[in-house]
Amino acid sequence: MIKFTLQVRVKQSEGALVRILGVTRRRRFDLLHLTADTTEDGHFLDIQMTVQADRAENTLVRQIEKLEDVSQVEVVEPGDAVSEHRAARFTAC
Amino acid sequence: MKGAEFLVKALEHEGVELIFGYPGGAIMPVYDALLDSKIRHILVRHEQAAALAADGYARATGKVGVCMATSGPGATNLVTGIANAYMDSVPMVAITGQVSTALMGTDAFQEVDIFGITMPVVKHSFLAKTATELPRIVHEAFRIARSGRPGPVLIDLPKDIANTVAAYEFHDDTNEQIAEASAESIARAIALMRESSKPVVYAGGGIGMANALDEFRAFIATTRIPVVATLKGLGALPTTHELALGMMGMHGTKTANHAVQTCDLLVCVGARFDDRATGRLNAFAPNAKVIHLDVDRAEVSKLRRADVPVIGNLRYALKALACKLPNIEPWRRECTTAKETHTWDYDAPGTEVYAPSFLKSLSDRAGDDAIVACDVGQHQMWVAQHFHFNRPSQHLSSGGLGTMGFGLPAAIGAQLAFPSACVINVSGDGSIMMNLQELATLRRYDLPVKIVLFDNRALGMVRQWQELFHDKRYSEVDLSDNPDFCRVAESMGIPAFRVDDRAEVSSAIDRLLAEPGPVLAHVLIHQEANVWPIVGPGRSNSEMLHQHEVAREVTR
Numbered sequence: 001m002i003k004f005t006l007q008v009r010v011k012q013s014e015g016a017l018v019r020i021l022g023v024t025r026r027r028r029f030d031l032l033h034l035t036a037d038t039t040e041d042g043h044f045l046d047i048q049m050t051v052q053a054d055r056a057e058n059t060l061v062r063q064i065e066k067l068e069d070v071s072q073v074e075v076v077e078p079g080d081a082v083s084e085h086r087a088a089r090f091t092a093c
Numbered sequence: 094m095k096g097a098e099f100l101v102k103a104l105e106h107e108g109v110e111l112i113f114g115y116p117g118g119a120i121m122p123v124y125d126a127l128l129d130s131k132i133r134h135i136l137v138r139h140e141q142a143a144a145l146a147a148d149g150y151a152r153a154t155g156k157v158g159v160c161m162a163t164s165g166p167g168a169t170n171l172v173t174g175i176a177n178a179y180m181d182s183v184p185m186v187a188i189t190g191q192v193s194t195a196l197m198g199t200d201a202f203q204e205v206d207i208f209g210i211t212m213p214v215v216k217h218s219f220l221a222k223t224a225t226e227l228p229r230i231v232h233e234a235f236r237i238a239r240s241g242r243p244g245p246v247l248i249d250l251p252k253d254i255a256n257t258v259a260a261y262e263f264h265d266d267t268n269e270q271i272a273e274a275s276a277e278s279i280a281r282a283i284a285l286m287r288e289s290s291k292p293v294v295y296a297g298g299g300i301g302m303a304n305a306l307d308e309f310r311a312f313i314a315t316t317r318i319p320v321v322a323t324l325k326g327l328g329a330l331p332t333t334h335e336l337a338l339g340m341m342g343m344h345g346t347k348t349a350n351h352a353v354q355t356c357d358l359l360v361c362v363g364a365r366f367d368d369r370a371t372g373r374l375n376a377f378a379p380n381a382k383v384i385h386l387d388v389d390r391a392e393v394s395k396l397r398r399a400d401v402p403v404i405g406n407l408r409y410a411l412k413a414l415a416c417k418l419p420n421i422e423p424w425r426r427e428c429t430t431a432k433e434t435h436t437w438d439y440d441a442p443g444t445e446v447y448a449p450s451f452l453k454s455l456s457d458r459a460g461d462d463a464i465v466a467c468d469v470g471q472h473q474m475w476v477a478q479h480f481h482f483n484r485p486s487q488h489l490s491s492g493g494l495g496t497m498g499f500g501l502p503a504a505i506g507a508q509l510a511f512p513s514a515c516v517i518n519v520s521g522d523g524s525i526m527m528n529l530q531e532l533a534t535l536r537r538y539d540l541p542v543k544i545v546l547f548d549n550r551a552l553g554m555v556r557q558w559q560e561l562f563h564d565k566r567y568s569e570v571d572l573s574d575n576p577d578f579c580r581v582a583e584s585m586g587i588p589a590f591r592v593d594d595r596a597e598v599s600s601a602i603d604r605l606l607a608e609p610g611p612v613l614a615h616v617l618i619h620q621e622a623n624v625w626p627i628v629g630p631g632r633s634n635s636e637m638l639h640q641h642e643v644a645r646e647v648t649r
Contacts, residue, residue: 014220015208022212062391068217068237 003032003052005076006061010045011069012038017045020070023063029053044071096224097122097255100188100248101130103231106263109159111135111150111509113143113502117163118203120190122255135509135538138530140167142502144174144187145528149466149503151183152489154510155304157238158183163190165203168249169210173496175245176214180493181325182302184243186234187211193253194222208249216244224257241271242389243302271388274405279413281401282360282384286316286416289358289382291424294318295341295370298325298492299363299387299407301485308411309362315415318360319428321349323370324492326363328482336425338432342370343628344474348431350634353378361385363407366396367493376633386410437479445619446595448472448547452479452519455545455602463487463515464507468500468524471553474624476519498527501544505531508540515543515606522548522575529581535611536586543605544587544613546578549620557623561643562630582613589613 010016017036024031033050051060057075065073094102100123104112113135116124127134137143140162147158158178162171168189178185192201208220217237219230227250234246286292300309309329313320313336320330321341330337339346341353350372353359359381364370371377374396385392385399386407393402403410441447452475456463465480466489467473473490482488489507491499504518525546535542549556556570582589592601592614605614625640 014222015212015218018209019212026213059391059395062395066389066391 001052001054002057003050004057005048005050006064007072007074007076008047008049008064008070009072010047010067011071012043012045013069016069017047019067020047020064023067024049024051024060027060027063028055029060048076094258094261095122095126095255096221096227096250096257096259097126098129099224099227099259099261100231100250100255101126101132102261103228104132104159105130106228107157107231107235109157112159112161113137113146113150113506114161115140115143115163115167117167117190119164119192119252120161120167120188120250121163122252123161123188123190123250135505135534137502137505138533139528140170141173141498142505142528142531142534144171144185145177145496145499145502146506146509147185147187148174148178148181148183148499149489149506150510151178151185151506152181152503153464153486153507155302155486156184157235158185158506159188160185161188163203164192164207165205167203168205168207172211172214173494175211175247177491177494177496177499178245179214179216181298181491182243183245184238185245186231186238186248187245188248188250190255191220191249191251194251195253197251208247211247214245215247218247218249220249221251221254224254224259225262227254228262242299271406272404273409274386274403274413278401278403279410282403282414283416285358285382285384285401286360286414286418287420289418290420291356292316292318292358292360292418292421293352293356293381294320295353295359295361295364296320296322296326296329297362297364298323298485300326300329303363303388303407305363305407305411306484308408312411312415316418317421317425318418319352319425321345321353323364323367324477324490325485327477327488328485331483332481335429338428340477342372342634344478344624344626345634346478347435347626347637347639348428350628350637351431352428353381354633354635356381359383361387361399362411363387365392371396372628372634373631376635443619444594444596446592446598446616448475448616448618448622449479450595451545451598451602451616452476454598455517455605456480458602458606459515459517463517464489464504464511465517465519466490466500466504466507467519468521468527469495469497470521470524471549471557471622471624472519472521472524472547474554478624497524500524501528501531501535501542504542504544505534505538505540508542509538516541517543517545519545520547521553522546522550522572522578523552525578532582532585532587539610541608541610543608544582544611545605546613546615547618548575548578548615549618549622550575551620553622554624556620557627560621560623561627561638578613578615587611587613589615591615591617593617
């Protein structure tokens with residue numbers, strides 16, 4: 001079982017968050033933690049999610065990055081300082 | 094101009110000629126606008142058939158298929174057809190009416206969250222919120238449906254938006270270019286090919302979809318690598334080509350499966366290591382390195398790690414990878430000799446019609462350009478095994494989803510696309526009943542589809558599995574109370590005749606092909622006829638069961 005954190009930027013569009021969560025569940029990744037907020041210009045949603053699964057990170061990354069409205073997907077290692085910094089920024093919004 | 098007129102105008106701008114659909118309350122403004130359009134609407138008798146006919150049209154033409162239904166049950170009836178297109182990467186735009194925006198979320202009459210329901214089975218979806226954005230949405234929907242790895246796109250259109258009057262804004266055509274594979278990946282792939290002494294090409298549906306037939310055939314002509322095909326890859330090389338070893342997988346040929354299991358390099362072209370093709374995955378091509386060519390990065394290393402991923406446009410990659418491979422000559426001879434040795438046996442005991450033999454004769458006489466749309470089950474596998482295909486778009490088969498009821502609507506879609514082509518629907522007594530109502534559509538538009546209905550009075554494939562893998566404990570597979578299919582067809586204005594002796598096969602095929610309009614041949618076959626060979630569930634493709642081996646085990 002591996003656990004990792006993903007940072008995703010998606011265009012604010014109908015069902016954007018549900019679409020990403022749907023792919024995550026269908027590809028058999030369990031969601032452990034989620035924060036999401038709209039960017040200042042209102043055009044995008046920034047999502048940080050921690051998931052665990054028996055499958056490789058890339059299985060999920062590749063499926064999310066091909067969604068039409070997703071502009072960026074990045075794996076943030078657990079315990080990574082960047083991850084904590086981003087988590088703080090997200091929850092503060 | 095109203096939103097509905099925007100929609101229709103935008104569809105015209107995308108070059109849409111045909112829409113398969115069924116009207117109803119929420120979609121009525123669009124049907125009103127269609128009256129003033131040059132787009133032809135085909136009225137099916139169940140929305141599922143609208144989606145499946147659009148799918149068949151798209152598979153046969155390579156164009157985007159369009160289907161339409163009203164909100165609620167109309168929309169939910171499309172879902173199976175949308176999922177079918179999604180699983181087989183077929184370009185489709187599905188348009189659904191929706192209740193007015195003020196009523197959305199109130200459990201209004203015929204309200205259903207079709208946007209949410211279809212999310213797992215669409216490439217993308219749109220909910221129209223203003224009339225002015227409709228031209229952009231339609232344009233985007235078509236771009237997404239056909240670009241990269243194709244797939245279905247949903248447009249949900251609330252009735253008040255369809256009725257809103259606004260000024261039409263024109264959106265220009267822009268098609269995105271598919272990225273080309275990196276030079277580094279091409280170089281690494283060529284190096285692996287040159288090292289290999291036993292390579293096999295594993296050809297999938299992506300080749301036809303990428304319109305890369307010429308490049309694929311040139312690649313094979315240069316490299317001379319033997320080719321095995323998935324269900325959807327059949328026809329990438331003509332069936333009769335010396336290097337075409339046939340279909341791989343659960344009902345594949347002995348030659349194809351043996352080649353894959355013993356090869357040292359597998360060049361996967363536009364395929365996705367589906368379980369029906371690979372058998373037990375950890376025993377699949379156990380000695381092979383893998384080069385995987387695909388436009389969808391997410392498919393590469395999803396199930397089998399690729400030693401060299403080649404991501405991007407197949408046409409470019411195949412051209413770049415074509416090189417001479419003199420080392421593989423002995424292997425090539427081994428494969429082609431095996432192909433010549435393991436030919437199909439068309440002799441079967443008894444006087445009943447033997448379906449493989451019927452299909453072989455039909456294929457020999459239907460012409461090189463005949464299009465076959467099949468349903469799902471034993472007959473589908475017999476078509477894949479015994480029909481000859483010169484290109485993948487001749488073989489319309491529900492591979493990923495395995496949708497019983499696909500064949501008749503798909504044949505309707507293909508026949509409308511090619512009015513003078515010989516279009517054959519091969520079906521079974523289980524599958525035909527799933528969309529039997531479409532016989533009325535055949536009659537309505539006088540489409541000359543030839544229906545071959547194999548009837549074993551059973552759900553044959555399930556019966557076969559219960560026989561082989563469930564100790565002959567037959568559960569809910571008996572269909573001995575089938576209706577009289579000839580009378581059913583005749584009641585809908587379709588001429589029909591019955592064939593129950595193999596001596597009648599030749600004249601039956603003559604009659605079928607000579608009929609100028611639609612016709613149904615009701616062909617009775619043995620109830621216990623099975624599809625051979627077969628790889629059992631969870632087994633490796635090295636462990637194929639053949640008819641004579643199973644018979645021996647039973648008598649032992």
